Structures are given as structure tokens and as C-alpha cells.
Amino acid sequence: MRGTLVLSWILIICLSLVAVQSEYYSETRPVHHHKPAKETNLHFFMHEHTGVTAVVVAQANITSNNSSVPFASLVAVNDPLRTGPEPDSKVIGNVQGIALLAGMNASSTQYIDFGFNTGKFNGSSLSVFSRGEPGLAVVGGRGRFMLARGVALFNPILINATNVIIEFNVTVVHY
Numbered sequence: 001m002r003g004t005l006v007l008s009w010i011l012i013i014c015l016s017l018v019a020v021q022s023e024y025y026s027e028t029r030p031v032h033h034h035k036p037a038k039e040t041n042l043h044f045f046m047h048e049h050t051g052v053t054a055v056v057v058a059q060a061n062i063t064s065n066n067s068s069v070p071f072a073s074l075v076a077v078n079d080p081l082r083t084g085p086e087p088d089s090k091v092i093g094n095v096q097g098i099a100l101l102a103g104m105n106a107s108s109t110q111y112i113d114f115g116f117n118t119g120k121f122n123g124s125s126l127s128v129f130s131r132g133e134p135g136l137a138v139v140g141g142r143g144r145f146m147l148a149r150g151v152a153l154f155n156p157i158l159i160n161a162t163n164v165i166i167e168f169n170v171t172v173v174h175y
Helices: 002-021
Strands: 038-049 054-059 073-082 091-101 108-116 125-131 135-142 149-159 163-174
Touching: 038 091, 073 108, 135 163
Parallel strands: none
Antiparallel strands: 038 073, 038 163, 054 073, 073 091, 091 108, 108 125, 125 135, 135 149, 149 163
């Protein structure tokens, strides 16, 4: 028993010395891109149909909500991206993600992904994670938008009880 106790103390002392004498190590390396950075400007429209392409998946149980926007709601979206504001304009992709409505003035925090399935950017997407005003931060991408960063400015064209159409002007730097 005494041998086990001595061995335990030796192990504790050794481990404490390792923890005291070790240091955090980090090395910053320059990023080498094989391709030069490009700036791309995109213009498209998101068409949302409430209850069909945007659905409330969770909502706080609040009885005193005087706002027209449901406070503390989580909304899942899967909306088509189109070339124009007209309902029959060409579909170029879709936007998928979630929006957390957390302000009494319709403000929200959003994670959305603009996916493109036609043309030059077929198979590529832009990831956005941001609060909504005055624009959304582009924080990444895939495909032709690898390592994208930028801003997605938006302008609501139509908002009514069943439809929302939002114009997007997106500027991204990517490789």
C-alpha cells in the first residue's frame, strides 16, 4: 500500500512539472493562394412564401407580444433565388438556412447559404452569418466562391402576409 502511495505522489509531481514547464506553441504561416483574389458582384432576388418556403420551427411561449413580428422565433427557410422580382423569372438557385427573430423591431440574426445551380456558378454557394442591418456578412463559400468574404446588401421589394421578395446585391472577394 505504501509503495502505491509513493508511486501516486511521484506521478502527480511529474505531471505537475510537465504542466508548468510546457508552453503554448503556435506558428503563423503566410497564406499562399495559387490563384489571385477576384471580386464578384452578384444581383438576384429571393422569393419567400410564408408557410411554404419559410416555416416557424420554434417559438417562445410569450403571451404579451404586441409586435406583428413573432419575438423569439426560429424560422427555417428554403427559398428560390431568381433573376428578377417576377414570380416567373428564371430560378438560378436557392437559399437555405435559419433566422432567429430576436428583436421587437423585426431584427434577426441569420445563417443562410445562397446555393447556385445554373450558369457559371453552378454547384457553388455563399455562406452568410450576420445580423440583418444594413447588410449581411458573407463569411465563406464553396466551389467557385472558396474562401469568400464580403457583404450582401438587401432591399425588400415586396412584403405582405404571404409573400416576401428581397433584392440582393452581393459583393464578394474569393479565390
